[in-house]
Amino acid sequence: MAAMGTTGTTAVLADLPLDQVRTLLAVVDEGTFDAAAAALHVTPSAVSQRVKALEQRTGRVLLLRTKPVRPTESGAVLVRLARQVTRLERDAYAELGLSGAGEPTRVSVAVNADSLATWFLGALTRVSQEPRLCFELRREDEDHTAALLREGVVMAAVTSSPDPVPGCTVRYLGRMRYRPCAAPGFAARYLEGPLPEVLAGAPVVVFDRRDDFQDGFVRRLGRDGAGAGRHYVPTSEGFVEAVAAGLGWGMVPEPQAEALLRAGRLVDFAPDRAVDVPLYWQQWKLDSPALAAVADAVVTAAAEALRN
Numbered sequence: 001m002a003a004m005g006t007t008g009t010t011a012v013l014a015d016l017p018l019d020q021v022r023t024l025l026a027v028v029d030e031g032t033f034d035a036a037a038a039a040l041h042v043t044p045s046a047v048s049q050r051v052k053a054l055e056q057r058t059g060r061v062l063l064l065r066t067k068p069v070r071p072t073e074s075g076a077v078l079v080r081l082a083r084q085v086t087r088l089e090r091d092a093y094a095e096l097g098l099s100g101a102g103e104p105t106r107v108s109v110a111v112n113a114d115s116l117a118t119w120f121l122g123a124l125t126r127v128s129q130e131p132r133l134c135f136e137l138r139r140e141d142e143d144h145t146a147a148l149l150r151e152g153v154v155m156a157a158v159t160s161s162p163d164p165v166p167g168c169t170v171r172y173l174g175r176m177r178y179r180p181c182a183a184p185g186f187a188a189r190y191l192e193g194p195l196p197e198v199l200a201g202a203p204v205v206v207f208d209r210r211d212d213f214q215d216g217f218v219r220r221l222g223r224d225g226a227g228a229g230r231h232y233v234p235t236s237e238g239f240v241e242a243v244a245a246g247l248g249w250g251m252v253p254e255p256q257a258e259a260l261l262r263a264g265r266l267v268d269f270a271p272d273r274a275v276d277v278p279l280y281w282q283q284w285k286l287d288s289p290a291l292a293a294v295a296d297a298v299v300t301a302a303a304e305a306l307r308n
Contacts, residue, residue, distance in 0.1 A: 016078075018085065020054040023047055024062060024075065025082035031068030054078070071151070080152025080167065084284055087155065091288050104132035105290045110145035110157035111137055113207065114176060115279065117236035118255040120158065123301030127293050141210060142279060149282055155291055156283035158298075168282045171299055174306025175276040177254040180217060181266045183246035191249070191269050196221040203229040203248035207239055213251050217275060251275060255305065276307065 026036040027047060037044040055062050062075035071079050090105055111120050116139060124135055138145075138154055145157035149165045164170045182191060190202040199218050204226040206214055215225035233242045236256070243250040244265045252266065254274070260266040268274075281298055283291055 016054070016057065016081075020050045020057075021078055021082045021085070023050040024054055024071075025079055025086075027051060027063065027069050028071050028075070028079050033069070076151045080150075083152045083155070084167075084286055087284070087286060087288055087291070091290065104134040106134045106136055107156070107290055107294050108136040108138065108154040109294070110140050110148040110154045110159075112142035112145065112158055112279075113139050113234075113236040114253045114256075115142075115158050118176075118253055119301055119305035120298070122305075123298045124294070126297040126301065133290055133294075141207075142277065144210070146282065149284075155286075155288075156281065156294065159280050159282050160277060161282075162278070162280055165282055167285055169285055171281045171295070173279040173281050173299065173302035174308055175278050177307055178213070178251040178275045178277065179254055179257050179261075179268045180249065180270045180273060180275075181243055181252040181257055181261070182249040182269055183244055183265065184267050186246040186249065187267050187269050195270060196223045199223070199226060199249070201227050203227060203231065205231045205233055205239055205242045205248040205250040207236075208232055208234045213275075214249075217251060217273075279306065 023036065023040065026039050027033055030036040030039050033047045033051075034044050037047045040047065051063060058074065058078070060074040061072055062078060064070045064072060116137065127133060136154075138148055140148060140157075142158060142160040145154075145159045146161050146165050148154045149157045149159075149168055158173065162170060162172070186202075191198050196218065199221065200223045204214050206226075209232065218224075218226045229248070231242055231247045233239045236253070239250060240252055240256045240260070242248070243252055244260055249269070252260075257266060257268070261268060279302065281295060281302075283295055
C-alpha cells in the first residue's frame with residue numbers, strides 16, 4: 001500500500017490519539033504484540049485494539065504481522081511521528097527540570113563506518129553534557145543511512161544524499177577522499193601493466209556484499225568491475241588492515257591511508273584517480289536543543305577533518 005501523501009497525512013495527524021501512536025511504536029520496537037504489551041504494562045488485547053483502531057482511523061494497514069512485526073510504508077510515517085513526539089516531550093521535561101532521576105537524553109544517529117573510524121567520534125566529544133546525552137549510533141553505508149531516517153529509526157544521519165528525507169533538513173559536511181591503495185608486494189605481483197586489465201583480475205578487498213565502491217572505480221576505467229577474487233571485511237579498521245596485509249587492493253579513506261603510506265605499508269597505485277565522496281548531515285526538523293548541539297559539533301568537526 002502506498003505511503004500517505006503529505007497533505008493527507010497532515011489532515012489525519014491532527015486528530016490521532018497519541019496513546020495509539022505510541023502503542024504502534026512499541027509494537028515495532030519490541031517486535032511482537034505480547035512484548036509491546038509487557039513494555040506498556042497493558043494486555044496484548046489492548047495493544048491489538050489500539051493498533052486496529054489506529055488503522056481504522058487512518059484507513060491504512062500500518063503493520064505487517066510478521067515475526068518480528070514490521071511497519072508498512074504508512075506505518076513508518078507514524079512511527080517517525082511517534083519518535084519525534086517522544087523527543088519533543090523529553091526536551092520539554094528537561095527544560096522544566098522534570099527529566100526524572102537524571103535520566104540522560106538519547107540521540108540516535110546513523111553514520112557510515114569510515115566516518116565512525118576517522119572523525120565522527122571526535123565530533124561527539126565536543127557536545128556539551130549539560131544536560132547529559134547518550135548516543136545510539138547505527139553503522140550503515142552512507143548510501144543507505146537516509147533509509148533509517150525515513151523509517152524513523154534515527155533522528156539524524158551522515159549520508160551521501162543532498163536530497164532531504166521528508167521532514168528533515170540537510171547540511172553539507174565536506175568530501176571524504178578515497179585513495180586506491182595496495183601493499184607494495186601486492187602491487188608488484190598483481191598491478192604491473194595497464195590498470196583496467198590488472199584490476200579486473202586482481203584480488204580485491206570489499207566491505208560487504210552491498211559495497212560497490214571498488215567495482216565502481218574499475219567501471220570508470222572502462223571494465224565491468226573488480227575481479228571475482230574478493231575478501232569481505234565488514235569493519236573500516238579491518239578493511240584497511242586487510243589491504244595493508246596484502247590480501248587485495250581497495251579504496252582506502254585518506255585519513256587512514258596517510259600514515260600507512262608514509263610508513264611504506266601501502267602504495268597509492270593511481271595517485272591521479274582519487275575519489276571524493278560528498279557527505280551531508282540530515283536531521284529531523286525539530287526544535288530540539290540536544291539535536292541542535294550534536295549537529296553543530298558534527299558540522300564543526302567535519303569542516304576540520306574533511307575536504308571542502
